[in-house]
Amino acid sequence: MRRNARATATRTLRRAVTWKPKRAGTERLDVAALISPLRYDVLVRAEFFSFLETRPSGESPEALVGAAWDEPYAVWFREVAMARFRPWVLEDPDLMASSFQERVLASAALLKSFSDNGFDPRCPVTLRVTEGLRTSDTGVQVARTVHVGDGGHRLALLLHSGTDLMPGMYRLDPRPMPLIDNTSVLLRSLDVDQDEYLRFLAPRYTDRPCEDIASLREAVADDAALLAELDSVLAVHGAVTRSEP
Numbered sequence: 514m515r516r517n518a519r520a521t522a523t524r525t526l527r528r529a530v531t532w533k534p535k536r537a538g539t540e541r542l543d544v545a546a547l548i549s550p551l552r553y554d555v556l557v558r559a560e561f562f563s564f565l566e567t568r569p570s571g572e573s574p575e576a577l578v579g580a581a582w583d584e585p586y587a588v589w590f591r592e593v594a595m596a597r598f599r600p601w602v603l604e605d606p607d608l609m610a611s612s613f614q615e616r617v618l619a620s621a622a623l624l625k626s627f628s629d630n631g632f633d634p635r636c637p638v639t640l641r642v643t644e645g646l647r648t649s650d651t652g653v654q655v656a657r658t659v660h661v662g663d664g665g666h667r668l669a670l671l672l673h674s675g676t677d678l679m680p681g682m683y684r685l686d687p688r689p690m691p692l693i694d695n696t697s698v699l700l701r702s703l704d705v706d707q708d709e710y711l712r713f714l715a716p717r718y719t720d721r722p723c724e725d726i727a728s729l730r731e732a733v734a735d736d737a738a739l740l741a742e743l744d745s746v747l748a749v750h751g752a753v754t755r756s757e758p
Contacts (some may be wrong), residue, residue, distance in 0.1 A: 535639070535684040542659075542678040544671050547640075549717035550746045551649060552661045553696035554589050556713055557703075558669035561586035562624050577621065578614045588702050590616060593695050620666060627670045638664030638683040641690050649694040654745040656738050657717075662686055700750055710750070718743055 548555040564584055568577055581587060590613055595602045602608050626633065639662035648654050661668065664683075671678055696713075699705070707725075715723050718739060719732035726747065733739045 535686050538680040538683040545716040551694045553699050555665050555668050557585045557589045559672040562673040578617050581617045634681050639686050642685050642687045647692050649692040651694040651697045651749050653749045656742050
């Protein structure tokens with residue numbers, strides 16, 4: 514609890530020091546393009562919403578959580594959510610179990626709310642705004658200027674439902690923040706095959722259908738900056754995938 518309080522105080526201080534006003538979004542954004550190449554975790558969460566929809570009506574919370582432990586969502590929870598933001602939870606099996614149960618049930622409630630009422634504009638997604646070429650925590654060099662910030666589960670709901678991120682659904686935050694590559698973390702731990710990785714990666718770079726990485730590179734060959742970014746992504750992600758793309 515003491516570490517939790519210290520982490521909260523640190524985040525509060527950082528927000529106070531770096532605070533800048535957010536501004537409303539003005540463009541319609543494709544979620545699949547937005548999360549590629551660094552945020553495979555949003556896709557994992559979208560697939561978890563598909564899992565939740567298959568569960569039997571009236572299932573007990575204990576049975577639901579028990580089944581959820583076998584999903585990639587549990588890997589995301591352990592290797593990304595807890596490892597990045599609450600690492601002390603990983604040291605306590607009971608706290609880990611209760612935290613995961615809380616997260617699973619919250620996700621089920623969020624899915625029901627979305628199904629019943631649609632996206633709640635009172636809880637917009639936060640996107641980070643940057644300038645120029647940025648380097649992620651794993652060394653990927655990315656030229657885009659808008660990145661996923663807070664609201665991964667809400668983005669996952671939109672991806673799951675095939676809905677774009679509309680202007681009223683997000684805010685743009687200009688505060689300087691590290692650029693995180695959750696894709697690399699999950700590629701180390703999940704059995705992601707080349708076809709699945711390509712489907713995740715391609716929307717950032719092209720609307721053309723691509724059969725393999727070579728055809729994806731060919732699709733962006735005329736844009737030197739985009740090709741350089743793609744090659745940077747492939748160099749880092751290829752080093753951590755079980756079967757290099």
